Amino acid sequence: MKNNWFINQITQFSDQTALIWKDQNYTYREILDGIFNYLNILNENNVQPGECVAIFGDFSPNNTMLLLALIQNRNIVVPLTPSISSAMNSCLKTACVTRLFKFNNTDAYKMIETSCQKSHPLLDEFRKQNAAGLILFSSGSTGEMKAALHSFPKLLSRYKKKGRKFVSLAFLLLDHIGGINSLFYSLCNGGTIAIGTQRTAEEICQAIEKHKIDLLPTTPTFLKMLMISKAYLKYDLKSLKVITYGTEPMPQSILEALVDIFPDVSFKQTYGLTETGILSTKSENSDSLGLKLSGDMKIIDNILYIRSESMMLGYLNASAPIDSDGWYNTGDKVEILDNGYIRILGRESEIINVAGEKVFPGEIENIICMMDNIRDVTVKGKPNPLTGNIVMAIVDPIEKESDEIIEQKVRNFCEKHLPPFKVPAIVKSSEKRLYSGRFKKIRV
Known part of the structure; x- marks a missing residue:
């Protein structure tokens, strides 16, 4: 079985709780059993390595176990969520999907064979590596959704390094690089991740209290909603130790207000793109937007360029802004602060x-x-x-x-x-x- 290091890693956590879904706990042993069960299902349905297989649905135990089984089966996985329902057919076509596993609210699935017959030169070249892949669609918040192809072995290699063990909440879903990061960081460190929570301020606060969540990865937009709702006043959120935020610039005024509301919580800015994967960051302090990025980076005309092992291989529906030396133009305008930290100002295109x-x-x-x-x-x-x-x-x-x-x-x-x-x-x-x-x- 490929990626045995991952299987070996999670096997050691056996009877510990890996996932919480609808108030039910799932142990690492149950996750492993689910992976092998889905591998049998893939074999029975003649799902071949290298096939592009889409998973449609919210974050759930079976959804997660199928994702992990597809990685072991060396498939190219295309996670899709209800937020792109209107564009799903277009996404399936762009990603050359041949099978679709569609999950409902009870976590049951229906497998659908698509009529897709075509391939893509980038996919054909990647299949020569005989490795699992991942296709993620950009949010399309500033234009067309782009389909980025990743190598799973490269994405997962960063999780071989031991990190902190958290009880976290899955705010970002599996169609987002942040959701992929949340899942694998938690599993590889023996953590517990609560999934499937409705993303309202009320439901999130309720889940934090009920499951004693100590890590909340989220976005500035949601944190602003949380502040306005004042839902945090109704629940015991003392378990919270870390709130990470990313995907878009954080207004300084909002960050300062959040630090006042949660004085015992450490706020950390994250940085990652659909195209680059998640990079390790260091925030200057909780109420500062200054950060440092790990790995290779350079700034030309105040534009941030990144080179990383987790870089995508390219787009399936657009040309990629990666030069011959592997530098990716993020399009993010940055300011270099006096102390050497940088501050993200926003997209150049905006x-x-x-x-x-x-x-x-x-x-x-x-x-x-x-x-x-x-x-x-x-x-x-x-x-x-x-x-x-x-x-x-x-x-x-x-x-x-x-x-x-x-x-x-x-x-x-x-x-x-x-x-x-x-x-x-x-x-x-x-x-x-x-x-x-x-x-x-x-x-x-």
Whole structure:
């Protein structure tokens, strides 16, 4: 069996709890039994190594055990979740999927053979390695969803190094590089991970209290929701030791407020992309956005470039911004701080050019987030014949007010904190949520 080091690693934890799902505990022994059971199912259905197999569903025990079995069977795994239901057929086609395991809410599945007959040169080349692969789709928050092909052996190699043992909560799902990281970090260190929790502030706080969660990996968007909900006041969250956040820039005002709410919790910024995998990071301190990245990195014209062992092999539906020396252009604008740490400012593609002045949406969002009646905000550019672009803010107010009053309040507040060219020329209210199913801002 391939990846025996992983099987050997989790075998030593035998009767310890690996997963918690719907208040039921699953031991490492049960996970191992499930892996071998699914290997038999794959064999009975003649699922060959190298086939692209999709798993559709939420984070669940059977979903997880099938994923681990597919890795052992050297398949190319395509995790999909209900958040992309409308684009599922397109994803299956792009990823050249031949089998789909579709899980329902009871954790039962139906296997479907697709009509896909085609392949892709990148997949054909990868299959020569006779190794398990992973296809992840980018969030599409700034454009088209891209399909990134990874080598599982390369992704998993970082977990051979021993880490801390946590009782964690799976906030990010298996279609996200952060969800993959949460699962394998926990399993390889004998941790316990609570899965399948509804991602509302109420449900998350309830799960933290019930299961004594000490690690919560999440996003700035969710943490802002948690603050506004005040659900943290209703539950005993003293077990929490670490909150990690990533996937998008964190507003400084939100981070400072969170540190005040959870003074005994260590806040750590993570960094990783669908394309690069998760990188080891060191935060300057809990209330700072400064961080250091492990591995090879360089900064050219304030753009971050990364070279890592966990780098994707390429896209199936786009050209990859990786040069001949293996450097990946992240597209992230960064600032080098005096102490050598860096601060992520935002995506270069999201910068708004107002009459030659560069405006970072995150800077304006940070200011608007300081207002009392704002649940969420997204800032982006709108073409203008005179200045090239103007700044537009779309806000989700907590208490409904007229568009005219909201616009006046936002503009007046911004005028106190920002130069004129950064003040939103247009302010719109939205009753729709401003984030994706991955709890990340939508900017298109």
